[in-house]
Amino acid sequence: MKRRTFLKGGLAGAALFAVPRFVSGQQTTDNRQQTMEYGEGAVDSCPLSVDGCPLTAPVLGMAGYTFNKFDIDTTLAFMKRIDVHYLCIKDFHLPLDADAERIAEFKAKLKAHDVVGYGVGPIYMKDVEAVDRAFAYAQRVGVDLVVGVPGVWGDKAPRYEVLGRVEQKVKETGIRYAIHLHGPDMALYPDATSVWNDVCERDERMGMCLDIGHNLRAGADPIRDLKRYRKRVFDIHIKDVTLPTKAGKAIELGRGIIDFRAFVKMLRRVDYKGSLSLEYEKDMADPFVGIAESIGYFKGVQSVV
Amino acid sequence: MKRRTFLKGGLAGAALFAVPRFVSGQQTTDNRQQTMEYGEGAVDSCPLSVDGCPLTAPVLGMAGYTFNKFDIDTTLAFMKRIDVHYLCIKDFHLPLDADAERIAEFKAKLKAHDVVGYGVGPIYMKDVEAVDRAFAYAQRVGVDLVVGVPGVWGDKAPRYEVLGRVEQKVKETGIRYAIHLHGPDMALYPDATSVWNDVCERDERMGMCLDIGHNLRAGADPIRDLKRYRKRVFDIHIKDVTLPTKAGKAIELGRGIIDFRAFVKMLRRVDYKGSLSLEYEKDMADPFVGIAESIGYFKGVQSVV
Numbered sequence: 001m002k003r004r005t006f007l008k009g010g011l012a013g014a015a016l017f018a019v020p021r022f023v024s025g026q027q028t029t030d031n032r033q034q035t036m037e038y039g040e041g042a043v044d045s046c047p048l049s050v051d052g053c054p055l056t057a058p059v060l061g062m063a064g065y066t067f068n069k070f071d072i073d074t075t076l077a078f079m080k081r082i083d084v085h086y087l088c089i090k091d092f093h094l095p096l097d098a099d100a101e102r103i104a105e106f107k108a109k110l111k112a113h114d115v116v117g118y119g120v121g122p123i124y125m126k127d128v129e130a131v132d133r134a135f136a137y138a139q140r141v142g143v144d145l146v147v148g149v150p151g152v153w154g155d156k157a158p159r160y161e162v163l164g165r166v167e168q169k170v171k172e173t174g175i176r177y178a179i180h181l182h183g184p185d186m187a188l189y190p191d192a193t194s195v196w197n198d199v200c201e202r203d204e205r206m207g208m209c210l211d212i213g214h215n216l217r218a219g220a221d222p223i224r225d226l227k228r229y230r231k232r233v234f235d236i237h238i239k240d241v242t243l244p245t246k247a248g249k250a251i252e253l254g255r256g257i258i259d260f261r262a263f264v265k266m267l268r269r270v271d272y273k274g275s276l277s278l279e280y281e282k283d284m285a286d287p288f289v290g291i292a293e294s295i296g297y298f299k300g301v302q303s304v305v
Numbered sequence: 306m307k308r309r310t311f312l313k314g315g316l317a318g319a320a321l322f323a324v325p326r327f328v329s330g331q332q333t334t335d336n337r338q339q340t341m342e343y344g345e346g347a348v349d350s351c352p353l354s355v356d357g358c359p360l361t362a363p364v365l366g367m368a369g370y371t372f373n374k375f376d377i378d379t380t381l382a383f384m385k386r387i388d389v390h391y392l393c394i395k396d397f398h399l400p401l402d403a404d405a406e407r408i409a410e411f412k413a414k415l416k417a418h419d420v421v422g423y424g425v426g427p428i429y430m431k432d433v434e435a436v437d438r439a440f441a442y443a444q445r446v447g448v449d450l451v452v453g454v455p456g457v458w459g460d461k462a463p464r465y466e467v468l469g470r471v472e473q474k475v476k477e478t479g480i481r482y483a484i485h486l487h488g489p490d491m492a493l494y495p496d497a498t499s500v501w502n503d504v505c506e507r508d509e510r511m512g513m514c515l516d517i518g519h520n521l522r523a524g525a526d527p528i529r530d531l532k533r534y535r536k537r538v539f540d541i542h543i544k545d546v547t548l549p550t551k552a553g554k555a556i557e558l559g560r561g562i563i564d565f566r567a568f569v570k571m572l573r574r575v576d577y578k579g580s581l582s583l584e585y586e587k588d589m590a591d592p593f594v595g596i597a598e599s600i601g602y603f604k605g606v607q608s609v610v
Contacts, residue, residue: 081594083560254604255388261609289386289597296598299559300605304566 060298061086061118063237063279064093066287072106076113078288082295088147088235088277089117096123096137103140118275119235121147122180122209128165135169145275147178147209147235155188158198167202176205178234183214184246191218192225192233199232207232211279212258213239217248223259223266230270237279238263238298250281253294260298264305365603366391366423368542368584369398371592377411381418383593387600393452393540393582394422401428401442408445423580424540426452427485427514433470440474450580452483452514452540460493463503472507481510483539488519489551496523497530497538504537512537516584517563518544522553528564528571535575542584543568543603555586558599565603569610 062084067075072093079087087110094106110117120141123134125148138146150162166177179195182188189195192215195208210233212222226233240256241248253260267276278298280291367389372380377398384392392415399411415422425446428439430453443451455467471482484500487493494500497520500513515538517527531538545561546553558565572581583603585596 078594082598083557252388252601254601254608260605288594289383292594292597293387293601296557296559296601296603297605297608298601300565300602300607301609302605303559303602304606304609 059086059276060084060295060302061088061275061277062291063088063277064090065122066278066280066284066291068092069285072109076109076115078291079115080113082292084278084295085114086116086118086275086277088119088121088145088275089141089143090121091123094120094141096133098137098140100140107141117141117143119143119145119147119178121145121178123148124152125150125162125166126152126159128162131162131165131169135173135175138175139173144174145176145178145234147180149180149182149189151188153186155186158188163198163202167206170203170205174205176207176234178207178209180209180237181211181214181218183211183217184219185214185217191215191220192222192229193220196229196232204231207234209235209237211237211239212263213237213241213248213250213279216244216258217241217246219244223262226263226266226272227270230272233272234274236272236274236276238276239279239281240294252282252290253278253297260301261305264298264301268305364391364581365389365600365607366393366421366580366582367596368393368582369395370427371583371585371589371596373397374590377414381414381420383596384420385418387597389583389600390419391421391423391580391582393424393426393450393580394446394448395426396428399425399446401438403442403445405445412446422446422448424448424450424452424483426450426483428453429457430455430467430471431457431464433467436467436470436474440478440480443480444478449479450481450483450539452485454485454487454494456493458491460491463493468503468507472511475508475510479510481512481539483512483514485514485542486516486519486523488516488522489524490519490522496520496525497527497534498525501534501537509536512539514540514542516542516544517568518542518546518553518555518584521549521563522546522551524549528567531568531571531577532575535577538577539579541577541579541581543581544584544586545599557587557595558583558602559606565606566610569603569606573610 062079064087068090075087075093079085094103098106107117120134120138120143123146125131125134131150134146134148148166150166151159169175170177179189179199181191181195183190192208192210199206199208208229210222210226210229215222215225226236238253240251240253240258242251242256244257278291278294280287280294282290367384369392373395380392380398384390399408403411412422425439425443425448428451430436430439436455439451439453453471455471456464474480475482484494484504486496486500488495497513497515504511504513513534515527515531515534520527520530543558545556545558545563547556547561549562583596583599585592585599588595
C-alpha cells in the first residue's frame with residue numbers, strides 16, 4: 001500500500017455541485033443514509049481521548065469470514081490480486097487447536113503472499129474454557145487482537161463470567177479483545193452502545209469490532225458511534241447495506257446507504273489507528289467481483305477525502 | 306445508476322490532512338502524476354465554450370474492446386453484475402456487416418441486461434469505402450456516435466481523403482465521429498492535440514475519444530486536455546497507467562499515476578456530458594476482478610469529488 005499525500009487546497013475554489021451533471025437513463029429512490037451533523041468541533045475537545053492509545057494500524061484488510069467457502073490458498077491468491085495485505089484469521093482457515101507446526105506453515109503462506117494476519121476471530125466463547133483456548137490460540141499465532149463474542153448465538157444476555165475471564169486474560173497476555181457487534185440478528189451485542197456499556201468500566205484493552213453495517217441495521221449510526229466510542233474501537237468491519245433495519249442486506253460498497261465520505265472523514269478526525277477490514281457477505285459462494293468493486297470503491301473514497 | 310447529490314459544506318471545517326493517518330507496513334515510491342495547476346477561473350471564461358453542445362450523456366460505461374476475449378453474453382452478464390449500463394459496441398461482438406435481424410437480436414440482448422449501446426467502435430477506416438461502411442453500420446445499429454480512426458495501424462500521417470469522407474458522412478447522417486487517440490504506440494493520433502489539430506476547423510460533430518491513459522503515455526496531460534479540447538471530447542476511455550511514457554502499462558484504477566480526483570473535478574468543471582467508459586487492458590484473459598476494482602474506485606472518487 002502506498003503512502004499518499006492529498007492536499008485539499010484545490011477544493012476551496014471548486015464550485016459546489018448540488019446537482020450531478022451526468023444524465024442517467026434510470027432513476028431510483030435514494031435510500032442513502034441521511035448525512036448527520038457530527039459536529040465540526042475539534043475531536044480533542046470531546047470527552048473521549050485517544051491519547052495513549054496503544055493501537056498500531058494495518059489499514060484496509062479483509063475479515064476472514066468473507067472467505068468462509070474458500071481455502072486459505074484461494075483467499076491469499078485473491079488478496080494478492082486485489083492488493084490487500086491484512087487478514088483477520090478465521091478458525092476455518094486456521095483451527096483453534098492448531099499446533100506450532102501448523103501455525104508456522106500457515107504464517108509462511110501468508111508471508112509468501114505479502115499478507116499479515118493482524119488478529120484472530122470472530123471467535124464465539126460460551127464459557128471460560130473457550131476464553132482460555134482463544135487467548136492461547138492468539139498467543140500461539142502471535143497476534144495482539146482477538147475479535148470475539150463472550151457468548152453464543154441465541155444468548156439474550158451477556159455471559160458476565162465469560163467477560164470477566166476475558167478481562168483477566170487481557171491483563172495476563174496484553175492481547176486486546178474486541179467484541180464483535182452483530183446487529184438485530186442477535187440479541188447479544190447488537191450495536192456499539194451495547195458493547196460500550198459492557199467494556200467502558202473494564203480494562204482499556206477491551207473494546208469493540210465496530211461492524212458498520214450491522215450497527216446501522218440495528219438503527220445506530222456507525223459514524224457517530226465511531227466518534228463516540230473511538231477509544232474502544234480496535235477493529236472495524238466495513239460493508240454496505242441496503243436499509244438501516246433488520247431487512248437490510250449486504251451489498252457492494254457504494255451501492256447501499258452508508259455514507260463512506262463521512263465515514264472516512266471521521267476515521268481521520270478521530271485519528272483512527274486500529275484495523276479496518278472489509279467483511280463482504282453478499283454472493284458468498286462467488287464473492288470475488290463484489291469484493292474487488294468494494295475494495296476499489298473504498299480506496300477511491302479514501303483517495304479523495 | 307442513481308442520481309445523487311453531494312454537498313461539500315462539511316469540507317470547509319475539515320482539517321487539512323497532509324500526512325495519511327494510517328501506518329502501512331510498506332512504502333513505495335509514489336509515481337503519481339504531479340498535480341498540475343489547471344487554473345481555478347470559471348470555465349466559462351475560457352476561449353472554448355460548450356454552449357450548444359449536442360451531447361447527451363451516458364455515464365460510466367464499458368469500452369467493448371475490454372471484452373475482446375469474451376462473447377457478448379459473458380460481457381453483458383458481467384456488466385449487470387458490476388451495475389454498469391452503457392457499452393461502446395465493438396465489431397467482434399456485432400460485425401460491421403450485421404444485418405437488421407442480427408442487430409435486432411443483439412439489441413434485444415442488451416436491453417434484457419439493461420445495457421444501452423451508446424456508440425460503435427473503435428473502427429479503423431483505411432479508405433472511403435470503410436467510412437461509408439462504418440456510418441451505414443452506425444445507422445443500422447441506431448447510435449449517434451462512431452469512435453474511429455481514419456487510417457490503419459502503421460500509418461505515419463492522417464489519410465485526409467478518409468477524414469474528408471468522414472466529415473461528409475457526419476453532415477449527411479448527423480452522427481458524431483470521435484477519433485480515438487492511441488498514445489506512443491501509434492504514430493497516427495498519439496494524443497489529444499494531434500486529433501484537435503485535424504478536427505478543430507471541421508464540422509463540430511467531429512472530435513475525439515480522449516483515452517486518458519494513452520494520452521498520458523504520450524506525455525500529454527489528459528486533465529489539461531479535457532479542459533482544452535472539451536468542445537470536441539465526445540467519448541472518454543478511462544484507465545490508469547503505471548508511467549507517463551511508452552513504458553507505462555495498464556493497471557487497476559487508483560494503482561497507477563492518474564489523479565482521478567483532479568480528473569473527476571475537471572469533468573464537472575467543464576460540465577462534461579459525453580460518454581465515459583472504462584477500457585481495461587490488463588489481464589485481458591481474466592479481467593473481471595480488475596474491472597470491478599476499477600469501476601468501484603471510479604465510483605468511489607465520483608461519490609466524493
